[in-house]
Amino acid sequence: xxxxxxxxxxxxxxxxxxxxxxxxxxxxxxxxxxxxxxxxxxxxxxxxxxxxxxxxxxxxxxxxxxxxxxxxxxxxxxxxxxxxxxxxxxxxxxxxxxxxxxxxxxxxxxxxxxxxxxxxxxxxxxxxxxxxxxxxxxxxxxxxxxxxxxxxxxxxxxxxxxxxxxxxxxxxxxxxxxxxxxxxxxxxxxxxxxxxxxxxxxxxxxxxxxxxxxxxxxxxxxxxxxxxxxxxxxxxxxxxxxxxxxxxxxxxxxxxxxxxxxxxxxxxxxxxxxxxxxxxxxxxxxxxxxxxxxxxxxxxxxxxxxxxxxxxxxxxx
Amino acid sequence: xxxxxxxxxxxxxxxxxxxxxxxxxxxxxxxxxxxxxxxxxxxxxxxxxxxxxxxxxxxxxxxxxxxxxxxxxxxxxxxxxxxxxxxxxxxxxxxxxxxxxxxxxxxxxxxxxxxxxxxxxxxxxxxxxxxxxxxxxxxxxxxxxxxxxxxxxxxxxxxxxxxxxxxxxxxxxxxxxxxxxxxxxxxxxxxxxxxxxxxxxxxxxxxxxxxxxxxxxxxxxxxxxxxxxxxxxxxxxxxxxxxxxxxxxxxxxxxxxxxxxxxxxxxxxxx
Numbered sequence: 119x120x121x122x123x124x125x126x127x128x129x130x131x132x133x134x135x136x137x138x139x140x141x142x143x144x145x146x147x148x149x150x151x152x153x154x155x156x157x158x159x160x161x162x163x164x165x166x167x168x169x170x171x172x173x174x175x176x177x178x179x180x181x182x183x184x185x186x187x188x189x190x191x192x193x194x195x196x197x198x199x200x201x202x203x204x205x206x207x208x209x210x211x212x213x214x215x216x217x218x219x220x221x222x223x224x225x226x227x228x229x230x231x232x233x234x235x236x237x238x239x240x241x242x243x244x245x246x247x248x249x250x251x252x253x254x255x256x257x258x259x260x261x262x263x264x265x266x267x268x269x270x271x272x273x274x275x276x277x278x279x280x281x282x283x284x285x286x287x288x289x290x291x292x293x294x295x296x297x298x299x300x301x302x303x304x305x306x307x308x309x310x311x312x313x314x315x316x317x318x319x320x321x322x323x324x325x326x327x328x329x330x331x332x333x334x335x336x337x338x339x340x341x342x343x344x345x346x347x348x349x350x351x352x353x354x355x356x357x358x359x360x361x362x363x364x365x366x367x368x369x370x371x372x373x374x375x376x377x378x379x380x381x382x383x384x385x386x387x388x389x390x391x392x393x394x395x396x397x398x399x400x401x402x403x404x405x406x407x408x409x410x411x412x413x414x415x416x417x418x419x420x421x422x423x424x425x426x427x428x429x430x431x432x433x434x435x
Numbered sequence: 436x437x438x439x440x441x442x443x444x445x446x447x448x449x450x451x452x453x454x455x456x457x458x459x460x461x462x463x464x465x466x467x468x469x470x471x472x473x474x475x476x477x478x479x480x481x482x483x484x485x486x487x488x489x490x491x492x493x494x495x496x497x498x499x500x501x502x503x504x505x506x507x508x509x510x511x512x513x514x515x516x517x518x519x520x521x522x523x524x525x526x527x528x529x530x531x532x533x534x535x536x537x538x539x540x541x542x543x544x545x546x547x548x549x550x551x552x553x554x555x556x557x558x559x560x561x562x563x564x565x566x567x568x569x570x571x572x573x574x575x576x577x578x579x580x581x582x583x584x585x586x587x588x589x590x591x592x593x594x595x596x597x598x599x600x601x602x603x604x605x606x607x608x609x610x611x612x613x614x615x616x617x618x619x620x621x622x623x624x625x626x627x628x629x630x631x632x633x634x635x636x637x638x639x640x641x642x643x644x645x646x647x648x649x650x651x652x653x654x655x656x657x658x659x660x661x662x663x664x665x666x667x668x669x670x671x672x673x674x675x676x677x678x679x680x681x682x683x684x685x686x687x688x689x690x691x692x693x694x695x696x697x698x699x700x701x702x703x704x705x706x
Contacts, residue, residue, distance in 0.1 A: 301577070303559040310542045310553045317540030320502065321616065322528035322557040374544070 127396035136273025141395050142388055147281045147350075149387015150288045154343040155364040156371060156379035157292065158336040163373045164312040165332045166217070168228045172235040174361020176337060179239050180205055181344030181353040185255060186247045194258035198341075205337030206330075213329045221325070240355060249355065254348030256280060261349060284346040291342055292380060295335070299376070308332060312374075366415035372425030382426065386411045443479075445672050446687075452480030454513075455656055456501065456624060461510035463496055470496040471507065472680045478624065483650050484658045485667045488677035489700060494660040495537060497677070498628050501658065502534045503527035515623075529557050533622035535613045537629045537660075543602035547593060547612050548584065550601055554619025555580040584619055590652070591615050591645060607638040611645070618649060625649070627659040631666055639663075643670055664701065668692065676700070 131138045155173055162170040183204050187197040216231050257263055262279035269275070299305035311318045311328050319325065347357055367386050371378025390410040398406030418426060443451050456478040463471040471493045478484045486494045499505040500512070503524040512519045514530065522530075533554070542550050559576055588594055591611050596604060601612055610630065617625055630646065631639045643666060649655050661667045667674060668688040676684035676691055678700040684691045691697055 303556055303577075306545075306549060306553055307556060309545060309549075313542035313544050314540045316504075316524075316536065317542065318553075319504075319524035320528055320534050320536070320540070321553050321620065322525045323553075324523070324525045 122401055123397070126400075130396060134273065136270050136275050139270060139275050141391050143275070143277060143281070145388035145391030146384060147284060147387070148391070149384040150285060151343055151347050151360065151383075152363045152367050152387055153380045153383025154288060154291075154339055154346075155361055156367040156383050157295070157376060158339045158343075159364055159368060160371075160373060160376055160379045161295075161308075161332055161339075162336050165308045165328060166228075167225055167312065168217075168232060169225075169373070170336065171229065171232040172239060173336065173340065173364065174358040175236045175239045175243075176205075176208075176340040177344045177347065177361065178353070178355055178357045179208075179243050179344075180337065180341035181254065181348045181357070182243050182247045182252070184341065184345065185252045185348070185353055188255050188258065189252075194255055194260075197255075198259070201341055202338065205341060206334050209330050209333035209337055212333055213326060217329055218326065236358075240358075243355070251352045251354035251356075252348075254345060254353055256345075256349040259345070261345075280349050284349070287342060288346070291339065292376075295339075296376060304328075304331065363411055366411035368425070369415035370418055370426050375425075378425060386414065389414060449481065449651075449672075451482050451672065454478070455480045455482075455515060456658075457513040458497075458501070459511040459513065461497070461500060461507045461512075463493075463500060463505055463507045469680050471500070471677075473510075474675075474677070474680075474682045475510075476675045476682065476685055478656060478658050481650070481654055481656055482673065483646070483671045484656075485671035485674045486658065486660045486677060487662060487664065487667050487674055490662065491679075492677040493680040494662075494677055495628060496680075498534070498626050498658070498660055501527075501624075502532055502626055528620070531557075531620070531623035532626065533617035533620040533624075534626035535610070535617050535628055535630060537632060539606075539609050539613055541601045541609060541613055541616070544600060546598050547601055547604070547615075548588070548597045550612055551584045551587060551615045551619045552580065554616040555584060557620055558583075583621075587615050587618050590648070591618075607634055607641075610634070610638075610642065614642075614645065614649075618653075618655075621653075622655060625655050625657045627657065629660055629662070631661060631663055639666060646670060 155177065158173045158176070159170055162168055162173075180201060184197050184201045187200050188194055192200060212235060216235060217228070220228055220231055261283050265276050265278045266282070267274065267276050299308060307318070307323045307328055308331070310321070311323055311325065315325065344353070344357070347360065351357070363386070364383075367379060367382040370385065371380075371382030390407045393410050394404065394406050398404050398410070442453060445451060454477045457475075458477070459475050461471055461474050462469070474493075474497070486497055488494050496505060500507050503522045503526065506521050514532075519530075542553065545553075559580055588597060591614065593608065593611055593615065596608060596612075601609060604612065614627070614630070617627075627646070630642050634642060646657060646659070647670065650657055659667075659671070668691075671688060673686060674684070674688055674691045675682060676694070676697045678696075683696040683700055684694040686694070
């Protein structure tokens with residue numbers, strides 16, 4: 119038994135390093151998607167202290183809109199632009215209809231409101247686009263669909279080109295976002311707003327403008343996530359559940375930290391895949407990916423309640 | 436000397452300009468409670484104007500009216516010759532009114548430098564897409580504004596804490612960072628809400644010196660609230676005294692000090 123847990127898996131890894139690489143790569147790609155969802159959550163949390171339960175459904179909604187518009191006959195890239203416009207309209211309406219009347223209410227009320235947004239988007243999306251699973255317009259967007267075969271150490275490693283595209287696009291998106299937040303006036307305003315609303319207003323920051331901006335950025339991230347995930351698994355409302363994977367990511371990474379969300383997402387993606395292949399399937403009958411991330415997060419929380427990368431604010435009394 | 440006539444010269448020989456801000460018959464109520472009742476006063480260009488009064492007199496409410504956080508039920512606010520419509524705080528800030536808070540409102544997770552940079556927001560105009568791409572004017576703008584901020588950091592002697600997250604700073608330094616952020620906006624009118632509250636004697640002296648220097652060096656008009664009488668009398672050119680939401684005195688420190696109503700409010704009256 120101990121041998122099965124502590125020795126055999128590692129022996130397998132060493133015996134077939136190409137297979138190990140393959141597992142890590144698969145994990146990395148799903149990890150990136152977790153990280154993107156977590157990133158949307160972190161952005162909104164930092165600028166408004168709202169835990170946005172609707173981030174997952176926003177992913178589905180963005181992907182559905184994109185595919186739906188394409189099916190109505192718009193060219194692929196026009197559909198992308200139109201979807202961005204829809205996401206902006208969504209951000210604007212959420213600020214106007216939901217957030218503005220609730221300014222200053224306890225956080226839990228705002229959290230409940232985002233559950234309301236989730237349910238609304240599920241119903242609204244089904245009415246407009248129908249509930250059946252759709253094919254993502256991968257090829258039409260110019261995303262390559264072939265695969266590259268490598269032979270490290272005489273083994274076999276297959277990298278799908280669309281996964282490579284996802285990794286590159288996600289990397290660019292994150293780099294751009296970090297630069298935007300860290301180095302620009304608007305980015306600074308977003309960070310400031312999260313720290314103190316009153317002070318932010320006193321230096322000329324408009325709450326409303328920033329909230330619309332942040333929800334729009336979250337919408338953009340949702341679209342990228344939706345395209346990427348849709349390309350791998352099709353577009354359906356079942357996608358929404360991947361949003362729950364962002365929860366353990368945030369527990370690991372902390373709700374405030376962008377780099378935490380990214381590293382947390384990648385770690386969970388890769389660790390859950392490793393665990394599934396080397397421990398879950400041989401010992402536990404598989405399907406561990408649904409719960410592994412949560413258990414890992416709980417263990418981390420036992421030792422570091424603020425998450426691995428959370429900002430620890432020291433309060434002076 | 437008649438202050439209402441416009442320009443005047445202070446005791447220490449500084450020339451004070453015309454009226455910058457005028458509050459006319461302001462009344463502010465919260466439900467049934469009247470926080471400010473029918474108060475009028477003005478603030479001149481280049482002046483250090485104090486609003487004093489015992490706790491609960493309505494001083495902070497008055498400052499919140501000026502900075503747009505509260506909207507009075509009655510009365511008018513005139514700023515630089517124009518009647519001001521009801522404005523949101525960020526709109527007031529963009530007009531050139533900066534403020535500090537009684538309970539220090541800083542961005543705790545950000546460094547001193549970043550906190551002060553937020554004060555420059557109203558001066559940074561590059562459109563969002565350029566900032567996002569870090570392209571065109573955006574970088575040059577950042578550099579120019581950074582230079583201005585460094586000047587203020589020098590001025591307030593906080594070089595050593597530039598990179599420190601402000602959440603870790605001691606109280607007195609936080610107050611100074613907050614002042615720096617307000618100054619970074621190069622405000623036409625600077626509002627200070629109890630700048631010396633909770634400070635020890637040495638910190639109070641430092642803060643007084645900075646306030647005088649700011650007024651002297653940049654010519655900034657300053658309105659401040661304080662309940663430490665001694666400090667106020669030394670600092671300010673003219674003083675409004677409030678008690679229970681009413682104005683009970685207005686004039687130079689000497690005039691106010693001799694005002695019987697003021698003495699009663701501070702020392703209590705025997706009935």
